[in-house]
Amino acid sequence: MAFHQTNLAWATLLDIGGPGPAADGGGRAGLRERLTRALRTAIRDGRLAEGASVPPSRALAEQLGCSRWVVTEAYGQLVAEGYLSARTGSATRVSWSPESDPPRPDPRRALATPAIRYDIAPGLPDLRAFPRRRWAEAVRAVTGSAVHYDLGPPDPAGHGQLRATLAAYLRRSRGADLRTASVSVCAGVTDGLFRTCRTLRAEGITELAVEDPGWGRLRDAATSAGLRVHPVPVDDDGLRVDDLARTPARAVVVGAAHQFPTGTVLSPDRRAGLVRWAREVDGYVIEDDYDAEFRYDHRPVAVMQGMDARRVxxxxSVSKTLSPALGLGWLVAPAALAPALRAANPVAAAPPVLDQLALAAFIDRGWYDAHLRAARRRFRTRRDLLLTTLAGTLPAARVTGPAAGLHVLLHLPPGTDLPATVRAATSHGLRLTPLTAYTSHPTSAPTALVLGYGNLPDADVPAAIRLLRDALR
Structure with a gap:
């Protein structure tokens, strides 16, 4: 059963209904688990015979409507479990059948995965600095004061107290133009985007533009909701609005205050141009305000939403300011979309009510602002240490995007073998993330690493950068 014989039937072969794995929610991890289960079941049932080749990861990803990462991770898991075998320069093949002995994990794979001592991949705040005492106090306070109807079925839009608190906070700290009714509580930015994309599709908008490079989970959320995604390049002024206008998209996701991963800030001209574009195409701008509170050269840039609350x-979320483990975020939508949001997401579930009330209390008591002030000081000091260490250890490399956020972009010297550098670093316990992980055209991406310093202790910065230097050598 070679791949060329089943090129058009893999969704049927794997018993994946609908348009493929991308129809499921839950982000890339959820899609990976679904595909892994489907392949494992097909092998166990004998529908994929021993010795059969599976499609190249890129080809299967295109067929199933998911990212290539989903397929490569699923293949890797099944290689580790003994169901597949992979050899360099050869197709990945089924290595087990129902008549075989139970599959045995490849010991070489287990031994080849070293312990990570220093993780400078982006995406996490300083988890050691989570305000445990005050958060626990907020939870205790709301647990004791919550009235009986607070403990009933939660409002899908979120508890009214947290929505009012978030509305006030976003108006005073982020320059948003909104009312409490415009705010919905969700499980985070990805959840909020998934809800938004389902709403847009119900409204007849099926084409969405995203920044390139950009955060892969946002693309996955869009495709999971059934939208067709169009990557739009980013330059030193942010998203290229002229390139956006040449796509069929009527909605776009943009990190206006701090683009990920380049760290650029959308210029004033681009902001105005983006709002004009949304009005001209009768579309929407979806603003991802994921870590804009961390600005080190001046006050954080206000949100675009305040420029046109009907189009933006x-x-x-609090994933970058407190912890992703809380699963608390918000979605601010134009009033005209509120009925469509409810209709398109009838089973949407808000986070646990007591957690919502705890966040409201945490903000209302001033603890959130105090936490952010302390975090900004801590991250500024850590960023300065990172920049100084990089300048002294890797003088030939160039850093961009250091003015805000929890990561920088490190441009490596021409001719650097980026995959080999990442492999060498991993073998010595240093996790690196290349810029190519976030681009739709990896072969044309700059030779750069995205260095996250949010969850890296100050004391570990010099040792981590020395390991990076050794990997480059």
């Missing part, structure tokens, strides 16, 4: 939706 705002997504945010």
């Amino acid at each position: 939706l705002l997504l945010g």
Whole structure:
């Protein structure tokens, strides 16, 4: 059963209904698990015979409507479990059948995965600095004061107290133009985007533009909701609005205050041009305000949503300010979309009510602002240490995007073998993330690493950068 014989039937072969794995929610991890289960079941049932080749990861990803990462991770898991075998320069093949002995994990794979001592991949705040005592106090306070109807079925849009608190916070700290009714509580930015994309599709908008490079989970959320995604390049002024206008998209996701991963800030001209574009195409701008509170050269840039509350939706969360484990975020939508949001997401579930009330209390008591002030000081000091260490250890490399956020972009010297550098670093316990992980055209991406310093202790910065230097050598 070679791949060329089943090129058009893999969704049927794997018993994946609908348009493929991308129809499921839950982000890339959820899609990976679904595909892994489907392949494992097909092998166990004998529908994929021993010795059969599976499609190249890129080809299967295109067929199933998911990212290539989903397929490569699924293949890797099944290689580790003994169901597949992979050899360099050869197709990945089924290595087990129902008549075989139970599959045995490849010991070489287990031994080849070293312990990570220093993780400078982006995406996390300083988890050691989570305000445990005050958060626990907020939870205790709301647990004791919550009235009986607070403990009933939660409002899918979120508890009214947290929505009012978030509305006030976003107006005073982010320059948003909104009312409490415009705010919905969600499980984070990805959840908020998934809800938004389902709403847009119900409204007849099926084409969405995203920044390139950009955060892969946002693309996955869009495709999971059934939208067709169009990557649009980013330059030193942010998203290229002229390139956006040449796509069929009527909605776009943009990190206006701090683009990920380049760190650029959308210029004033581009902001105005983006709002004009949304009005001209009768579309929407979806603003990902994921870590804009961390600005080190001046006050954080206000959100675009304040420029046109009828055309700009705002997504945010506490994942970068407190912890992603809380699963608390918000979606601010134009009033005209509110009925469509409810209709398109009838089973949407808000986070646990007591957690919502705890966040409201945490903000209302001033603890959130105090936490952010302390975090900004801590991250500024850590960023300065990172920049100084990079300048002294890797003088030939160039850093961009250091003015805000929890990561920088490190441009490596021409001729650097980026995959070999990442492999060498991993073998010595240093996790690196290349810029190519976030681009739709990896072969044309700059030779750069995205260095996250949010969850890296100050004391570990010099050792981590020395390991990076050794990997480059």
